[in-house]
Amino acid sequence: MRISLFITCYNDTLFPGTGKAVVALLDRLGHQVVFPLEQTCCGQMHFNTGYRREAYPLAKRFISIFKDAEVVCIPSSSCVAMIRDYYPELARENNDEQMVAEVKSLLPRIFEFTELLTDHFKLEDVGAYFPHRVTYHASCHGLRSLHLGDKPLRLLKNVRGLDLIELQDTERCCGFGGTFAVKNAEVSTAMLGDKVRSILNTRAEVCTACDNSCLMHIQGMLHRQYAGVRTLHIAEILAAGADQ
Amino acid sequence: MSLITIDPRKAAPFPEAAAEILRDTQLRKNVAHATDVIQYKRAAVVAEKDDWQALRDAGATIRKEALQHLDSYLEQFEQQFTRAGGHVHWAADAEEAQRIVLGLLREVQATEIIKIKSMTTAEIDLNRNLAENGIRAYETDLAELILQLGAELPSHLIAPALHKNRQQVRELFAREMHLPNLTDDPPALAEAARLYLREKFLKVKSGVCGANFLVADTGSVCIVESEGNGRMCLTLPDTLIAIAGIEKVIPRFSNLEVLLQTLPRSATGERMNPYSSLWTGVTPGDGPRNLHVVLLDNGRSEILADTTSRQTLQCIRCGACQNACPVYRQTGGHAYGAVYGGPIGAILTPQLFHMEHAQSLPYASSLCGACYEVCPVKINIPEVLVYLRSKVVDQNRGKLASVFNQERVAMKMMARILLSRERFETAQRIARVLEKPLVGKDGWIHWLPGLAGRWTAARDLEALPTQTFREWWKERGNA
Known part of the structure; x- marks a missing residue:
């Protein structure tokens, strides 16, 4: 299958390793990955901060780049949530009939990375090997917008060598929230403190999630505290193989 | 008794207020503990309903229908309530509501009133207004009594004293009720409050309450509560004045079948409320003879006119969004600088003030969606939050100050x-x-x-x- 990768602006800039892992895994599963170089951002940050007017052309831009894709894979649950939950609303409120139609046609072809594996490819074992103690943080958008449920956990449970430790209050927000992390820095930090405590209690070596934005937040405090735990996007675990 | 009120027009922006409150580690511990307990109870009673999602859908439909035809349902309620022997008053804003209540109480020469817990009376700052006019209000809800004795502000829709633990309540009661030997055993605290309040119930002839629902087709008023103190306020006085936001109306009596299932489960984690009071007009020889409802607009019709944020008015004030909110968990309700705190307050308060005040509140959320997930009437709070954020941003477009805003x-x-x-x-x-x-x-x-x-x-x-x-x-x- 020909899969168009929307890497997202922040993964492109800050977490290229996640993109490489997605490419490696989809390659290994026998798919062809394409990466339209025109892509930039889905508009989530602007939309969520109140800059709807600025988000609208970004959304249109995204659609024009991906509208003919067979399948779009996005390794970021919050960006998928932005597209699914708010693109139709953006199109409607701008009385953009063309966008309404294009969004409607495109949405069924858009998949968050773990959705693509479990829902579309019906896979739970992707042949990964990762001999570490891992805990999973359920990112809010994946959990409550995309209803990922235990899909990421089913993938992790099939990774050979991986010791999956349940994270207490895994469904509680880490406090990132995009610009919330700076606009309400004190509350954000207090929320993160609770999350980091839960993670340290698992004694895991790695904390994973379907969203690097949460992980960047979590890693930020773990690093500040000289904690030994690292964070890794789930794609990087699922792409890890015995040969690597 | 000192009076303390809260005015979103003067409150500090959320980030500042929150930063201050975060230093109160005892409060944070109390709030986290209390919300954990309620959430746990809620989850258990929600899990036993196979049709919970259908009940949420039904609740949302009922509330949407009420708002869609609010004008005609309010008129129907007025007709039915009047026919049953009550009087309906319309208040455009807080000042008018205060005037109406004061006038009604003066008619019966009241100098004291007993009150059942009501967020709407807090919204219009009724107690202060009455006090300034020589009428003393006694809060009879246990939590409201705690706040009134301690001159504190409510911090939660259902459990307004949730930020206090029982040791703190004991200290307060011991001091204010002159009971030096009081223990912090919950039954002992409840008994102290009971003895303190019983005398008021029997003596005071006028009562003020809110309303959970106003039923249009029967003209009934419905109030649910846990303590029975409310039941006494609703039945013992000669004069009873209910103050309710115009959005509290529901089309039909049969709608209660859904809402009286979802409200208690969402609010207190109970299958039904210990006391569900429903009354329709005046009955000779039984209950209040002088019965009034004040219908309060106070910004609500403006919210109603906006098709995106109208859903804010679907709220049935269960407080589930507050318990589920990870931000509220850290700060409690006071940081929101308004009577309505937590996620619902973050969308309701700025709208009640025409988006001119409390502009930091729509940003007081990480948009995690936990509020929407638990809402029994399916208010998409994150959607309204980001919508209101865009209103805040758009208001400032083109202003000189925005050129220098980082x-x-x-x-x-x-x-x-x-x-x-x-x-x-x-x-x-x-x-x-x-x-x-x-x-x-x-x-x-x-x-x-x-x-x-x-x-x-x-x-x-x-x-x-x-x-x-x-x-x-x-x-x-x-x-």
């Missing part, structure tokens, strides 16, 4: 960069150069200037990788 400038610049591949790629390269002086020996950034410094106040940031994903992709020869 966030605004950054957002505008980012939007411009992200609209072009070339500009985006250039910005990625420039960022790698610009960050160089900030990167520590360990390859991490520990300090950033300006707004970004709020990130590095408690969190490190890894330096940018030497290659972006797209650079790797191009190098790999796939392009």
Whole structure:
């Protein structure tokens, strides 16, 4: 299958390793990955901060780049949530009939990375090997917008060598929230403190999630505290193989 | 008894108020504990309903229908309530509602009233207004009594004294009720309150209450509560004045079948409320003879006119969103600077003030969606939050001050960069150069200037990788 990768602006800039892992895994599963170089951002940050007017052309831009894709894979649950939950609303409120139609046609072809594996490819074992103690943080958008449920956990449970430790209050927000992390820095930090405590209690070596934005937040405090735990996007675990 | 009120027009912005409250570790512990307990109870009683999602849908439909035809349902309620022997008054704003209540109480020469817990009377600052006019209000809800004795503000829709633990309540009661030997055993505290209040119930002839629901087709008023103190306020006085927001109306009596299932389960984690009071007009020889309902607008019809944020008015004040909210969990309700705190307060308060005040509240959320997930009438609070954020941003567009606003400038610049591949790629390269002086020996950034410094106040940031994903992709020869 020909899969168009929307890497997202922040993964492109800050977490290229996640993109490489997605490419490696989809390659290994026998798919062809394409990466339209025109892509930039889905508009989530602007939309969520109140800059709807600025988000609208970004959304249109995204659609024009991906509208003919067979399948779009996005390794970021919050960006998928932005597209699914708010693109139709953006199109409607701008009385953009063309966008309404294009969004409607495109949405069924858009998949968050773990959705693509479990829902579309019906896979739970992707042949990964990762001999570490891992805990999973359920990112809010994946959990409550995309209803990922235990899909990421089913993938992790099939990774050979991986010791999956349940994270207490895994469904509680880490406090990132995009610009919330700076606009309400004190509350954000207090929320993160609770999350980091839960993670340290698992004694895991790695904390994973379907969203690097949460992980960047979590890693930020773990690093500040000289904690030994690292964070890794789930794609990087699922792409890890015995040969690597 | 001192009076303390809260005015969103004067309150500190949420980030400031929250930062201050975060230092009160006892409060944070109390709030986290209390909300954990309620959430646990709620989850258990929700799990036993196979049709919970259908009940949420039904509740949302009922509330949407009420709002869709609010004018005719309110008129129907007025007709039915009047026919049953009551009187309906319409108040456009808080001042008018205060005037109406004061007038009604003066008619019966009241100098004291007993009150059942009511958020709406707090919204219109009724107790202060009455006190200034020589009428003393006694709160009879246990939690409201705690707040009144301690001159404190409510911090939760259902459990307004949730930020206090029982040791703190004991200290307060011991001091204010002159009971030095009181213990912090909950039954002992309840008994102290009971003895304190019983005398008021029997003596005071006028009562003021709110309303959970106003039933249009029967003209009934419905109030649910846990303690029975409310039942006494509703039945013992000669004069009873209910103050309710206009959105509290529901079309039919049969709608209670749904809402009286979802409200208690969502609010207190109970299958039904210990006391559900429903009354229709005046009955000779039984209950209040002088019966009034004050219908309060106070900004609500403006919210109703907005098709995106209208859902705010679907709220049945269960408080489930507050218990589920990870932000509220840290700060409690006071940081919201308004009677209505938590996620529902974050969308309701600024709208009640025409988006002219409390503009920081729509931003007081990480948009995690836990509120929407538990809402028994399916208010999409995150959707309304981001919608109200856009109103805040749009209000300030074109103003001179926005030219110097760091966030605004950054957002505008980012939007411009992200609209072009070339500009985006250039910005990625420039960022790698610009960050160089900030990167520590360990390859991490520990300090950033300006707004970004709020990130590095408690969190490190890894330096940018030497290659972006797209650079790797191009190098790999796939392009």
